[in-house]
Amino acid sequence: SFSQYPAPRDEPIVIQIVQLEHADAEELAEVLRPFLSKDGSITAYGPANSLIIKDRKSIVRELVKVIKGRLGKKE
Numbered sequence: 001s002f003s004q005y006p007a008p009r010d011e012p013i014v015i016q017i018v019q020l021e022h023a024d025a026e027e028l029a030e031v032l033r034p035f036l037s038k039d040g041s042i043t044a045y046g047p048a049n050s051l052i053i054k055d056r057k058s059i060v061r062e063l064v065k066v067i068k069g070r071l072g073k074k075e
């Protein structure tokens with residue numbers, strides 16, 4: 001699980017917006033919040049049913065895979 005390994009401190013922080021199709025943004029934000037680093041944040045934007053994720057690049061990348069249902073698949 002990606003949450004077991006801290007992201008390197010020198011890894012850049014990025015922000016990504018993820019549009020959701022089959023999940024509620026508010027509920028999913030609560031589920032994913034424990035997987036963020038101490039530097040990270042996740043915000044639900046209800047009108048667009050989207051998540052705004054800010055964290056270390058590798059963590060954001062893994063969270064997006066989880067959200068899109070591609071965890072464990074090569075891209």
